[in-house]
Amino acid sequence: MRNAPYIKSRLLIVAAFALPAFVFTNGCKSTATPSVTAPGEIATDDATLAARVKQALVADPGLRSLPMSVATYRGVVQLSGYVDSEVQIQKALAVTRGVPGVQSVSNDLHLRPQ
Template sequence: MKQLKYIVNIFLAATLAVLVGCASTSKSEGTGEYIDDSVITAKVKAAVLNDENLKSSEINVETFKGVVQLSGFVNSESDIGKAVDVASKINGVKSVKNDMHLKK
């Protein structure tokens, strides 16, 4: 009987350690959030590449807790606006940060 309690306690302690290890903080993501952000990043990249007006492979996309950051170089101000608009329409995007620059 003592051995059963010992095994149950070890199982509960291991479960608690896993749950705490997967929890998110203000500076890091939990496992589920990381997967969600990866999906959002992929959807935004696909939408940007599939837009006839953009056709720019020089736009980088990163996502953290639903906030998408666009960076890189584009040909015009209208491309910047279009990229932000395309990204903001993706399901799961909370906001879009623009760090794109014009090519010189």
């Protein structure tokens, strides 16, 4: 039983280092954020904004079948791809600007070669 104080002191030292480690790692857990906003709300993150823009483009019958890509960064939406007419480009830009949360639109849409 001579080693009992030695073992107790070692256990206290280990506990003293382990407890703060558990506390700090518990504080590093990520929290889930809602990815879908209600129709009246403004989208705050880029992924949600891109989803809302894609949804608006697909809802338009004249733009539904066109191969367009949507990318967002801090509220700036970039449309890229190929369309059949200048009217479709203007319509896609108008629909995108109408989505709440869009700060500006970067147009990288091109007419398909005939």
